[in-house]
Amino acid sequence: MDFEFSEEQLAIRDTIRELVQDRVAPRAAEIDEKGEYPKDIQKLFAENGILGIPFPEQYGGISGSSVSICMGIEEIAKACASSSLILAVQALGSYPILVAGTEEQKKRLCPPLASGEKVAAYALSESGSGSDAAAMKTRAKRHGDEYVLNGGKQFITHGSIADTLVVFAQTDPDADHRGISAFVLEREKSPWQAPKLEHKLGIRGSPTAQLVFEDVKVPAANRLGEEGAGFKIALAVLDRSRPGIGAQALGIAEGAFDYALNYAKERQQFGQPIANFQGMQFMFADMATQIEAARTLVYRAATKVDAKAPDLTKVAAMAKLFASDMAMKVTTDCVQVLGGYGYISDYPVERMMRDAKITQIYEGTNQIQKVVIARALLR
Amino acid sequence: MDLELAPHHEAFRASMREFAQGVVEPHAAEVDRDHRFPEEALTGAREAGLMGVLIPKEYGGAGLDAIAFTLCIEELAHACASTAVIIDVHTSVGSEPVLLFGTEEQKRQWLPRLASGELLGAFALTEPASGSDAASLKTTARRVGDDYVLNGTKVFITNIGRAGVYIVFARTGPDERASGVSAFIVPAEADGLRVGQVFKKMGLNGSPTGELVLEDVVVPAANRLAAEGKGFTVAMRALDSGRIGISGQALGVAQAAVDQARELLAARPRAQGDDFALAEMATRLESARLLAYRAAWLCASRRPFTRIASMAKLHCTDTAMDVALGALQLAGEEGTIAGSPFERHMRDAKALQIYEGSNQVQRVVISRELVNAR
Numbered sequence: 178m179d180f181e182f183s184e185e186q187l188a189i190r191d192t193i194r195e196l197v198q199d200r201v202a203p204r205a206a207e208i209d210e211k212g213e214y215p216k217d218i219q220k221l222f223a224e225n226g227i228l229g230i231p232f233p234e235q236y237g238g239i240s241g242s243s244v245s246i247c248m249g250i251e252e253i254a255k256a257c258a259s260s261s262l263i264l265a266v267q268a269l270g271s272y273p274i275l276v277a278g279t280e281e282q283k284k285r286l287c288p289p290l291a292s293g294e295k296v297a298a299y300a301l302s303e304s305g306s307g308s309d310a311a312a313m314k315t316r317a318k319r320h321g322d323e324y325v326l327n328g329g330k331q332f333i334t335h336g337s338i339a340d341t342l343v344v345f346a347q348t349d350p351d352a353d354h355r356g357i358s359a360f361v362l363e364r365e366k367s368p369w370q371a372p373k374l375e376h377k378l379g380i381r382g383s384p385t386a387q388l389v390f391e392d393v394k395v396p397a398a399n400r401l402g403e404e405g406a407g408f409k410i411a412l413a414v415l416d417r418s419r420p421g422i423g424a425q426a427l428g429i430a431e432g433a434f435d436y437a438l439n440y441a442k443e444r445q446q447f448g449q450p451i452a453n454f455q456g457m458q459f460m461f462a463d464m465a466t467q468i469e470a471a472r473t474l475v476y477r478a479a480t481k482v483d484a485k486a487p488d489l490t491k492v493a494a495m496a497k498l499f500a501s502d503m504a505m506k507v508t509t510d511c512v513q514v515l516g517g518y519g520y521i522s523d524y525p526v527e528r529m530m531r532d533a534k535i536t537q538i539y540e541g542t543n544q545i546q547k548v549v550i551a552r553a554l555l556r
Numbered sequence: 557m558d559l560e561l562a563p564h565h566e567a568f569r570a571s572m573r574e575f576a577q578g579v580v581e582p583h584a585a586e587v588d589r590d591h592r593f594p595e596e597a598l599t600g601a602r603e604a605g606l607m608g609v610l611i612p613k614e615y616g617g618a619g620l621d622a623i624a625f626t627l628c629i630e631e632l633a634h635a636c637a638s639t640a641v642i643i644d645v646h647t648s649v650g651s652e653p654v655l656l657f658g659t660e661e662q663k664r665q666w667l668p669r670l671a672s673g674e675l676l677g678a679f680a681l682t683e684p685a686s687g688s689d690a691a692s693l694k695t696t697a698r699r700v701g702d703d704y705v706l707n708g709t710k711v712f713i714t715n716i717g718r719a720g721v722y723i724v725f726a727r728t729g730p731d732e733r734a735s736g737v738s739a740f741i742v743p744a745e746a747d748g749l750r751v752g753q754v755f756k757k758m759g760l761n762g763s764p765t766g767e768l769v770l771e772d773v774v775v776p777a778a779n780r781l782a783a784e785g786k787g788f789t790v791a792m793r794a795l796d797s798g799r800i801g802i803s804g805q806a807l808g809v810a811q812a813a814v815d816q817a818r819e820l821l822a823a824r825p826r827a828q829g830d831d832f833a834l835a836e837m838a839t840r841l842e843s844a845r846l847l848a849y850r851a852a853w854l855c856a857s858r859r860p861f862t863r864i865a866s867m868a869k870l871h872c873t874d875t876a877m878d879v880a881l882g883a884l885q886l887a888g889e890e891g892t893i894a895g896s897p898f899e900r901h902m903r904d905a906k907a908l909q910i911y912e913g914s915n916q917v918q919r920v921v922i923s924r925e926l927v928n929a930r
Contacts, residue, residue: 178558178560178561178562178565178849178853179558179853180557180559181557183557186557438926442927453927455920458920458926458927459916459919459923461922461923461927462922462926463919465867465923465926466922467871469847469850469871470846470847470867471843473559473849474839474842474843476559477559477842477846480557480560492842495839495842498835498836498839499839499840499842499843544832547832547835547836548828548831550834550835550839551831551832551834552831554818554834554835554838555818555826555831555834
């Protein structure tokens with residue numbers, strides 16, 4: 178048992194922490210207000226090797242460890258949840274290739290993602306197929322050495338800016354979830370359309386797109402796994418990415434907590450800092466405890482990913498569920514600590530509260546996490 | 557980072573589980589119903605060498621670390637929360653003060669008898685007017701030649717009447733706060749020491765709790781632990797690791813409740829409301845378990861652990877209470893009938909939020925550090 182990061186991980190964390198402090202934190206409010214994708218921060222992360230974290234060295238990366246990915250996401254999310262998705266979605270969009278790709282596919286597709294030259298995304302949800310992912314309608318029909326895709330996807334983070342898009346589509350619509358296959362679309366060869374970006378409550382600097390596929394041709398060499406293996410791949414990817422959402426939630430909560438605690442030490446009422454009042458102190462004690470409880474669970478799930486543990490599905494769902502619910506509660510309480518100032522956008526905690534909400538919804542709603550956990554317990 | 561138990565810890569847990577389920581659990585319901593001391597469990601624990609888990613081998617103990625101790629208490633509590641608290645108090649706050657603050661002579665005199673279970677340990681800090689505000693205690697220890705003479709009344713003492721030795725905190729100096737407090741090893745057979753009222757409680761019925769009355773009890777100066785005026789430090793350090801034990805106890809009670817609920821749901825038609833309740837309970841428990849192990853790991857690796865131990869105590873015991881209530885709710889009326897494990901777990905869980913520092917005090921400890929750090 179060892180609850181500490183390795184020296185190598187600590188070195189990565191310190192690099193990220195410094196960059197985030199100097200370059201990301203000062204931009205966070207503006208990114209949220211304008212609702213623009215921070216291309217400059219993507220470039221910053223690429224230049225500093227941060228986007229290489231999800232990839233092992235043989236595919237151009239620096240790690241490939243889920244613990245390191247979570248650590249990176251957590252650090253970035255402390256200052257800017259939108260920016261943390263630059264790393265989180267690079268990992269999410271690459272996992273299908275790393276999990277199900279052939280050696281040739283990994284060698285060909287991963288290095289430009291690891292260097293940050295290209296952006297990855299993951300397209301599973303559709304307008305009529307959210308929690309019920311198997312109900313997807315997007316079709317992929319085989320014609321010789323290629324597939325032709327038709328349909329649309331919904332709520333695709335970075336779907337509009339991605340260069341490499343993993344798309345799940347029906348190759349055999351009669352076979353239900355056993356008819357789903359996974360494809361890697363490279364924008365220059367298989368261009369898709371992103372006609373609409375969503376206006377959102379939070380993570381406003383992270384573009385969420387509706388995607389349309391009209392006779393998009395994909396080489397068969399870009400199919401991941403066998404025909405019909407797509408659903409299994411999608412679930413395996415979510416098992417691996419959910420600790421990352423837990424880490425994002427953890428980071429958001431920590432960012433809000435640190436801000437609110439400092440505020441409470443400065444803010445004078447009744448002739449003294451409000452941090453002197455026990456009503457405040459107990460709120461901080463509860464928040465800090467819930468953050469630490471979430472932290473151990475998130476990193477426990479991450480170590481399970483790295484160890485390919487048999488109970489990974491359950492623990493990853495628990496980490497995502499617990500950390501995201503914790504983040505929603507903690508950020509809401511941080512707004513409460515700041516009172517009226519917490520509610521206005523001159524202060525960051527209202528943004529953090531808005532950003533926290535999505536962590537309860539995406540990559541499987543928390544209701545779906547409970548379905549997954551109960552299934553594992555009652556099997 | 558490696559958040560799995562080491563193989564030797566896993567093996568220890570497995571042997572603890574076998575012992576707890578085989579020897580302790582069969583008497584748990586009856587011990588609770590009849591409010592009787594779990595003799596079979598304690599005899600078994602003595603024979604199995606479980607009374608000195610934290611005591612080094614050179615003093616007759618098992619020489620295990622705080623992680624093993626947590627697992628020990630967790631597995632005992634999974635079987636019987638009363639047995640768990642008896643052994644927890646004996647092992648942590650009842651023996652650790654001697655282990656951590658005793659002179660070589662004191663250790664040689666007391667630890668082997670505690671480790672074998674010949675003596676059961678107890679911890680006497682709380683008084684009728686001094687609970688969370690422990691530094692305000694009134695019991696006195698007056699120096700007379702080579703002895704101290706102790707007078708006062710202690711209350712809510714776990715293992716009362718069963719303990720062979722009490723770690724008693726009393727005021728030796730004029731200072732009215734913490735710096736006037738000293739710690740003493742007081743054998744149960746000392747003249748003037750008697751058991752006062754033994755309380756009837758809502759739970760933990762197998763674990764005797766009551767008053768310890770000290771009337772002109774003569775204690776040799778050789779039985780003072782640490783220097784005069786250092787007693788409060790002894791108490792606080794003992795409680796720090798005591799909280800790890802209580803966290804383990806909470807994990808055991810919570811796991812028992814989750815297991816009962818799981819069994820119940822597996823035997824009835826599936827309903828999503830049930831499933832979700834079970835999923836939430838199991839998730840909270842998992843988060844609590846890791847926090848407790850983290851505190852134990854910090855302690856075992858000799859790093860600062862006060863804050864995380866308080867967080868673990870707070871989160872584990874709140875979780876045990878919530879989970880026990882949740883399980884009872886799933887069981888419905890059947891769970892409320894006296895003798896049902898569901899209602900027993902709920903009654904047992906409540907004490908955990910109160911003793912060894914109420915959860916309000918844990919919040920004070922946690923926030924003190926947060927607010928003072930700059």
